[in-house]
Amino acid sequence: MTTADQVQRAKVFHTLHRQGEILVLVNAWDAASARVFELAGCPAVATTSAGLAWSLGYPDGERLPREDLVRAVAQICRVVTRPVSVDIERGFGRTASEACMTVKALIEVGAIGINIEDGTDDSGRTLAPPAELVEKIEAIRALAKVSGLPLFINARTDAYFLPTADPATRFADAVQRLRAYAAAGADGVFAPGLDDLDEIARLVKAVDRPVNIYAGYAGVPSVVELARVGVRRVSVGCGPMQALLAFARTIATELGTGRTYAAMTDSMLSVAEVNGMFPAIRER
Amino acid sequence: MTTADQVQRAKVFHTLHRQGEILVLVNAWDAASARVFELAGCPAVATTSAGLAWSLGYPDGERLPREDLVRAVAQICRVVTRPVSVDIERGFGRTASEACMTVKALIEVGAIGINIEDGTDDSGRTLAPPAELVEKIEAIRALAKVSGLPLFINARTDAYFLPTADPATRFADAVQRLRAYAAAGADGVFAPGLDDLDEIARLVKAVDRPVNIYAGYAGVPSVVELARVGVRRVSVGCGPMQALLAFARTIATELGTGRTYAAMTDSMLSVAEVNGMFPAIRER
Numbered sequence: 001m002t003t004a005d006q007v008q009r010a011k012v013f014h015t016l017h018r019q020g021e022i023l024v025l026v027n028a029w030d031a032a033s034a035r036v037f038e039l040a041g042c043p044a045v046a047t048t049s050a051g052l053a054w055s056l057g058y059p060d061g062e063r064l065p066r067e068d069l070v071r072a073v074a075q076i077c078r079v080v081t082r083p084v085s086v087d088i089e090r091g092f093g094r095t096a097s098e099a100c101m102t103v104k105a106l107i108e109v110g111a112i113g114i115n116i117e118d119g120t121d122d123s124g125r126t127l128a129p130p131a132e133l134v135e136k137i138e139a140i141r142a143l144a145k146v147s148g149l150p151l152f153i154n155a156r157t158d159a160y161f162l163p164t165a166d167p168a169t170r171f172a173d174a175v176q177r178l179r180a181y182a183a184a185g186a187d188g189v190f191a192p193g194l195d196d197l198d199e200i201a202r203l204v205k206a207v208d209r210p211v212n213i214y215a216g217y218a219g220v221p222s223v224v225e226l227a228r229v230g231v232r233r234v235s236v237g238c239g240p241m242q243a244l245l246a247f248a249r250t251i252a253t254e255l256g257t258g259r260t261y262a263a264m265t266d267s268m269l270s271v272a273e274v275n276g277m278f279p280a281i282r283e284r
Numbered sequence: 285m286t287t288a289d290q291v292q293r294a295k296v297f298h299t300l301h302r303q304g305e306i307l308v309l310v311n312a313w314d315a316a317s318a319r320v321f322e323l324a325g326c327p328a329v330a331t332t333s334a335g336l337a338w339s340l341g342y343p344d345g346e347r348l349p350r351e352d353l354v355r356a357v358a359q360i361c362r363v364v365t366r367p368v369s370v371d372i373e374r375g376f377g378r379t380a381s382e383a384c385m386t387v388k389a390l391i392e393v394g395a396i397g398i399n400i401e402d403g404t405d406d407s408g409r410t411l412a413p414p415a416e417l418v419e420k421i422e423a424i425r426a427l428a429k430v431s432g433l434p435l436f437i438n439a440r441t442d443a444y445f446l447p448t449a450d451p452a453t454r455f456a457d458a459v460q461r462l463r464a465y466a467a468a469g470a471d472g473v474f475a476p477g478l479d480d481l482d483e484i485a486r487l488v489k490a491v492d493r494p495v496n497i498y499a500g501y502a503g504v505p506s507v508v509e510l511a512r513v514g515v516r517r518v519s520v521g522c523g524p525m526q527a528l529l530a531f532a533r534t535i536a537t538e539l540g541t542g543r544t545y546a547a548m549t550d551s552m553l554s555v556a557e558v559n560g561m562f563p564a565i566r567e568r
Contacts, residue, residue, distance in 0.1 A: 278337075
């Protein structure tokens with residue numbers, strides 16, 4: 001299933017984490033956002049799980065059917081030329097075999113990388129045991145080897161995301177987890193919620209993998225500051241979609257109450273320009 | 285297939301064209317935009333064919349597969365409580381039976397209204413003969429009767445949209461076409477591209493159906509002015525999505541060149557708020 005072109009895109013994606021400028025990913029949720037971000041100069045496309053779920057009418061958290069995720073990724077892969085990495089949350093399942101089903105389907109439609117997270121256990125208040133994600137990463141790594149694709153596995157811990165996380169222990173917990181995920185086969189590590197520059201610098205030193213920082217909210221250090229302490233990848237998750245939905249609401253409110261179109265017509269891409277972004281033929 | 289709830293939504297949609305304030309439709313392209321517009325107070329949801337196609341990775345013009353259109357509409361109908369009307373361009377086919385296939389599938393997933401247009405013939409430079417859309421409307425009206433749904437059929441002529449249209453004859457052509465579409469069973473009429481207030485006022489008087497004006501670009505009279513001359517429905521087509529994609533580009537460009545997040549973080553809906561907009565269960 002894996003094509004030479006797909007292998008090449010995967011290699012490019014690996015290189016973007018190791019060489020040159022820090023990798024900045026503006027996360028997409030559909031074919032249109034992916035194509036706009038690619039044409040604006042983004043060197044790769046990464047999806048936001050929340051934004052993708054929202055666009056299909058679901059809250060975040062693996063609520064949308066796996067086939068809907070795969071179809072949306074196929075639609076994105078059809079129109080972009082850059083590497084595509086997909087946020088699969090906990091794998092769309094609790095078991096390694098379910099996570100492998102998800103990854104296999106995504107590779108078949110063109111993806112070359114994934115984000116996969118430990119998340120919480122059934123209580124929703126405690127992190128899942130690290131062994132769960134370790135097992136998934138090992139299984140996914142084996143699957144990728146068989147498929148011939150150098151899949152980029154970005155392993156995420158929610159040690160900083162969990163509202164109940166203890167500030168005194170979360171750094172140590174994150175390091176321990178991310179090291180375990182790296183040993184299991186992760187190519188990069190991700191700790192969303194971590195936004196203290198000194199602590200970020202310490203994490204970069206503590207884990208021997210490219211570190212991804214989440215910058216989808218106000219108050220995160222700038223890209224330049226993150227790069228200075230050795231961060232290799234910055235992503236913004238559902239931040240752009242949160243901003244666009246706020247703008248959508250502004251447009252609707254102005255039309256509904258003010259009865260005018262100023263917010264909408266102030267700055268628009270032309271219909272011809274957007275039409276020109278997409279291939280008209282149906283075949284991939 | 286038609287439920288009592290769906291019939292009720294259709295009746296509400298008819299009433300919105302006849303009574304009370306002018307109907308302002310902020311056109312949606314996916315479940316998220318539909319839900320945001322609904323929650324902002326829009327009394328009904330209407331889709332934009334171009335925006336919907338773009339979000340799935342196709343240019344406008346019936347390039348996306350019919351099943352993709354139907355699936356996207358199902359995703360919208362799953363999350364909104366207001367009436368949903370769908371722009372089906374020329375019906376996703378040249379024949380009345382193809383148009384009926386499209387409408388039947390859309391009714392099955394919850395739609396209660398459609399926009400259908402005459403568009404161009406195969407040359408792409410001349411309007412299709414009005415008999416084509418007349419035949420489609422008659423067939424769709426018969427189909428709706430059988431299904432028990434008072435489907436709202438909004439018939440559109442491209443007499444003003446066509447770049448080659450002759451300004452000296454297009455008003456007469458539009459009136460003749462829209463009268464024929466009304467006689468065939470259209471509940472409302474639509475002439476996108478018509479934005480001269482005097483000419484709009486004349487069209488309102490000339491055709492005995494609620495008139496829809498397209499306001500998805502700068503320079504169209506305000507909603508208040510349109511209402512004053514008797515327009516009953518204003519829609520903005522792909523305008524909101526054109527504006528949002530311009531904003532998406534701004535966010536990506538700022539991140540790519542300025543390395544900052546100001547445009548994104550300036551105004552955002554919270555993750556919790558957006559998650560709360562959508563039902564978590566998969567069943568419709």
